[in-house]
Amino acid sequence: MHPNLTPRLRAVAELVPAGARLADIGTDHAYLPAYLLTTGRILTAIGTDIRSGPLVRAKETAERYGLEEQLSLRLCDGLAGISADEVDAVTVAGMGGETILNILKAAPWSFEKTCILQPMSAVEVLREELDRLGISIAKEVLVKEGETLYLVFRLAEGRTVKEKPLTPAERYVGTAAAHDGDPLWPEYLALSCRRAERALAGLARSKRPEDAERQIYFSQVLDGLADMMKEGI
Numbered sequence: 001m002h003p004n005l006t007p008r009l010r011a012v013a014e015l016v017p018a019g020a021r022l023a024d025i026g027t028d029h030a031y032l033p034a035y036l037l038t039t040g041r042i043l044t045a046i047g048t049d050i051r052s053g054p055l056v057r058a059k060e061t062a063e064r065y066g067l068e069e070q071l072s073l074r075l076c077d078g079l080a081g082i083s084a085d086e087v088d089a090v091t092v093a094g095m096g097g098e099t100i101l102n103i104l105k106a107a108p109w110s111f112e113k114t115c116i117l118q119p120m121s122a123v124e125v126l127r128e129e130l131d132r133l134g135i136s137i138a139k140e141v142l143v144k145e146g147e148t149l150y151l152v153f154r155l156a157e158g159r160t161v162k163e164k165p166l167t168p169a170e171r172y173v174g175t176a177a178a179h180d181g182d183p184l185w186p187e188y189l190a191l192s193c194r195r196a197e198r199a200l201a202g203l204a205r206s207k208r209p210e211d212a213e214r215q216i217y218f219s220q221v222l223d224g225l226a227d228m229m230k231e232g233i
C-alpha cells in the first residue's frame with residue numbers, strides 16, 4: 001500500500017534515483033517520500049517544512065504507512081537542518097523558482113547531489129541563475145495536471161563550464177532538444193508564446209525607462225519561440 005500521487009508529484013518521483021537517501025523540502029503531507037519508500041525506490045528520507053502544521057500531517061502519513069524508522073521529519077528552513085552526508089538526492093516541489101534558488105544557494109553542497117525541482121513560477125529566473133552558476137539541467141519533463149502544464153527538472157550534479165549561455169527563448173522554455181518527442185512540447189510552446197506576447201504588450205504601454213530592456217528581452221523570446229515552433233513542424 002502506498003499514497004496516490006498527483007501527476008505532478010508522480011513526475012517528480014520518477015526522476016528520483018533508485019536507492020537514494022532523499023531530502024524532501026517543503027514536504028507538507030510527506031506523500032512524495034512515503035510513496036518512494038513504500039514502493040521501495042529509496043532507502044530513507046528526510047522531510048522538512050518551515051511550519052509545524054504540515055509536519056503534523058507528515059507524521060500522520062508516516063504512521064499510516066509504517067515509515068517511522070525510515071522517514072525523519074524536521075522543522076527547518078529549506079536544507080538548514082540537514083547535513084550534506086545525510087542525503088544523496090533533494091526534491092523541492094511546489095514552490096516558486098526564486099524560493100527554490102534561495103534554498104539551494106543557502107546550502108551550496110546541494111548542487112553536488114541529484115536535485116529534482118518542480119517550480120510553480122519564475123521558471124525563467126530559475127533557468128537563468130542555474131545557467132549563470134554553471135549548473136546544467138540534465139533532464140526536464142512536462143506534465144499536465146488538469147488544465148495546467150508543469151515542468152520538472154533534474155539537475156546535473158556539480159558545476160560545468162558552459163560552451164555558451166542559454167538564449168532568451170531557451171531561458172524562457174528550455175531547449176527543443178530537451179523536449180524532443182515530448183507530446184506536450186507544442187502545447188507548451190504555444191502557451192509560452194501567448195504569455196510572452198501579453199508581457200510584451202504590457203511593457204509596450206509602460207513609460208518607465210527600465211522597462212525598455214524587458215521589451216527587448218521579450219521580443220527576443222518571441223523570435224526564438226517562433227523559430228522553435230517552425231522547427232517542430
